[in-house]
Amino acid sequence: MPMSLSQLSIFDFPNFSPAANISSGARTEAESLSIGLGFQVKSNPHPSGGKYLEANAQGSQAGGIFSGVSGYYDLGLGYFDESDGSAYMEILVNGAVAAAFEWDDPSGTAIVTAAARREYVISDLELHHGDVIEIRGASDGGEPLRTDYLDLSEGTPLETAQSFDVEAESLHILSGFAVVRNGAASGSQVLQHGSSTVARASYTMEESGTFDLTINYFDETDGVSELWVSVNGREIDRFDWDGTSGSALANSASKAARLLAGLELRAGDVIELAGHGDGGEPLRIDSLSFEAKGAVDPEPVSPPDIWYEDGDYVVVALNDGHGGVHGSGDRHSHRGDL
Template sequence: MTSQPEITLDPTPPVESPSTPTAPETGEVASVAPNITIEAETLKLSEGFSIDSLSAASGNSVIRARSDAAQEAKLQFDGDTGRYDLTLNYFDEADGNSTMAVLVNGQQVTEWTWDKDLGDNKANSNTRTSKVIEDIELAKGNTVTLRGTRDGSEPLRIDNLRFTQSGGSTETARETASVEDGATSAPAAPLHLEVDEFELTGFRVDDLGAGSGGTIIRRDGKGEHSAATTFEGADGTYDIALNYFDENDGESSFMFKLNGVELTSWVWDEDLGHSVANKDTLTQHVIEDVRLEKGDRLVLIGEDDGGEPLRVDSLDFTPNDLLVA
């Protein structure tokens, strides 16, 4: 992913430019801490935003624009001073090209058009996508504003957002060199992704010492559950290992999709000797030789069974050129 320019901001909000007319605001400014997923409907919304029910959204609701004026959703950052990545989850439908900007203390950090071709003009699991704005310098008390304008029949549906502290590890996907401006892409590197940072529908995050990061996801209610993310690593061919807990008190089913196409599905029916999630029931399912490109959409879909609550830990991506023959 191409990094945004690092921006250092004074925590005192300046007067915002009046050049972009927006609807009046209602409600109080939400105080938002890092490393927590915040539902958009909890933010301070301009009057042209409404809250709608939507089952494909993480909290079963979204905000959407009800007028053609620019709309705003605001929050107050409540974390330590530092550099953060902001992930915004929204619905990019095919029947409009809405625009969205992110501002910090009135200064624009980024702006983009919702013009992905995700194959549907409805808000559903296929059109739910993400935008990551990297390396934003934030201080406690900074005001972060989402400012958007709907287009066509696309009503600017926003699901949630999350701030995470920017990393510096060479093992992360964002360290991959860009091919823009004639630069040479870095070789694909191994990636490890914690699924509790994915966009979750019907899952909740639980603490578990046997999980690689001390947390896992598990079902939240009965039926089908999904966890989705956008691949941000280097283009290449990978073996993908899903790390999960196959307990012996149920036979859950699971599916892995790439850009809406099923790659594999299987039943969790190994006999690992326990009905609890521990180091003995932690196992892997490996999908070999998967061609991935930056921006690909990865979706995990599962249905729990019996007393097995569909606990999923993480994903590991190993480039083929690093595999031992």
């Protein structure tokens, strides 16, 4: 599963626009990142490039711009987890926290040595060209957040949505429709309303993307049929088949199309067509055309309740259910039972 970005940062830094590049399939030394606040470059024989970033403030921030191809990557953060403190680190993409963890391994050393080397890995992280990758952290005790490198594996490219057509006769019939032969239709068949009940048929998306959806149908002159379209039960369009310039028959002269532009659809979404015929126009649907316009935006993620320890206190921020938090900064003693 791709990594979901849902946590909120506990830090409040000024706006930060890093200029450093972070490449895919290569190591980015921490000291080559753009420093926003609180980090300084130090030399030492143990890090991979002979240098690392070290905190010189209560909160530290550095980052860069992802210069690779959009896709899913494994990101590894190299650091020194010393035994004389418990530092805290966040890894963010475009301001959203992808991972947060404490440097609390007691098996290392109290100084920078090979025994204190560690790597934290985030698997299947979705990255797009131009994304801002950022690290934020807080030192603790004798552990000043010594950060060595970022490694990005060769990623799996994001699937690009493709245009496609669906013959109406292949839709799942729920009620009222029947498959009828018609030589003027694209597949020589149409879905045709054949009863007094509302006709309903559905199509389940097999890929995600932004699409222009065109409904191809026959708008005859001897009736005014009606069709409505819904996605996952929510109506998105309703229109009358009231053309007067075609033919009273389902032939090339009465072909018509209805465009629904810019639909963001995900695999598993259910598109339903429902309606009824009128007079001599029994609601004949020919096909659906999906023209790909791009990748679908990520689904919005509601922020969770978060907490972290600050000395003898627990700081709590509660999700308000509308994309924000309340109570951030509330401090509750955790001496004894909570």
